[in-house]
Amino acid sequence: MGKLICAGLGPGDPDLMSLRSHRAITAARDVAYFRKAGRAGQARRIVEGLLRADVREHAMEYPVTTELRFDTPEYNQALALFYDDWAARIEAHLKSADMVVLCEGDPFFYGSFMHLYSRLAGKVELEVIPGITGMTGCWTATGQPITWGDDVLSVLMGTLPQEVMQARMAEADALVVMKTGRNLPKIRSALAAVGKLDAAYLVEAGTMPNQRIRRLAEVEGECPYFAIVLVHGHGRRPEIPE
Template sequence: MSGTVHGVGLGPGAADLMSVRADRLVRGARHVAYFRKGGRQGQARRIVEGMLRADAVEFPMEYPVTTEIPLEDPRYAVALAGFYAKCAAHLRGLAEGGADVVVLCEGDPFFYGSFMHLFTRLKDDVPVQVVPAITGMSAAWTATGAPITWGDDVLTVAPATLSEAELTRRIAETDALVVMKIGQNLPKLKRAIAAAGRMEAAWLVEYAAMPEQRVMPLAEAETAPYFSIAILHGEGRRP
């Protein structure tokens, strides 16, 4: 019988924010896979430190590129497509051999996560199950100490990789905003929020729910690490 590949959402970064189902799967897994940048432990692996069984077989999946090639460069898609295909082939082989595999996923597996690229390559060949989780953006707006939406507020989630004009339009048109994938796009994002006239209300949350969590006005931010999320709170109807 075929084994199952489990895409397990670990939540925003704190082990005690994992679901009971995720905790059970992680602790019982014989085969554990996770993404990481070359030479790093990887955030997903860090979250489960001390939780894996002693005989767990780990499969680190190291990205061939991160920021070295621009997203619009055709080489970027080619490199990642080959990488995901190779990783999926390894996991498929384990499952076809009868082994269950847990793929550790930061945040929620179906929300801007690398696991999605494995899911589409595996779902028609072997059983794949997904364990949802608290997203990083939920931890980020909680860290600001204020609700993200009220009443009829519309929440927009946007990647900072959009063009400056498109970012500005979406920021101006929404009530509440979450911006992901900031990194090198921080200057562009700040210009877009300023152009939309909302800079005074914007926040940046770094490493939400992690020990190094930091919350600051976006206007004061000079850099934005990978685990950064920008927040604009809604101010809608309330009793």
């Protein structure tokens, strides 16, 4: 049996990839990655120029992305069948060769690879290489620490109902909101309701060449897929009284 390696790629800048992931990717004969149909895919873009000349690429194209609501039975069934199919394909491939699966950020932090892992763990030899998360790259890009002292950091999804978001936002000292895109107006409204909109930043394409950082209060409408909302904490820290 071959070995399946999932290589965490980090937040987007190839220089922020770990040495272990880099070694696995540059040596791989077979590389798989997720992407939207008709797109090159973010994971594939990150490794441009790193793959062997004789590499065999396996593009795992999602059957749906935003065409169906994520909370519908149809969406759930389409994604479940997709992951079942690719888990079976990978298991068959591993009977004769290794494979490396690419994953943006960290594979175990909201990564699509988790769904393959849950189907293949215990059946094949697996290695998961951690990566710097996208949110880490984004808050570093702002030039401000995200947490201090006893600050509580909450990571929320923009797909949550607004009332749920507001309750979690009100409790947290520092915030990361992912899955923004078309949810950005709802996120903005929730932050405004708890008095944190003026402290929020929108970071698009963090660590990438087209990175952009703006105050969320100055942004109207929606935003790209690779965008994160941040609210920095201001907690306890050693200071000399004036």
